[in-house]
Amino acid sequence: MSDDSGLWLLALGPAGATALYWALYRYYRNTDKSHAFERETAVEAQPVTGSDGKVDEIKGTRASRISGENGGAYRMRVQRTPTDDG
Known part of the structure; x- marks a missing residue:
């Protein structure tokens, strides 16, 4: 076994974090589905x-x-409310 066998596991962390960040960003921002008011609306x-x-x-x-x-x-103006304690 070589010393490089564990490097792919170390590289998977930042790559996976980047992919997760990009997927969440795209999911919540909907940049490909949003309405571009300035370009698509004529006033x-x-x-x-x-x-x-x-x-x-x-x-x-x-x-x-x-x-x-x-x-x-x-x-x-201020009236008392009746209480049960007599």
Whole structure:
């Protein structure tokens, strides 16, 4: 037996790892099946349409308080739930 008989086993490790990596890459990336948007899709540019008409204008706050607020009445906001311990 020669000394080179075990070298193929050592070379099989990196070669197998490379083949596994390439197979997983191809499986998950699907590079041969993916849609190449930039090459396969034609987008026709059209002129911009619309208007710049003014709709509304708000200057400052119209009301300093919210109607129906209950910020100070915390007992009305928070209600206890009944418990079984009496």
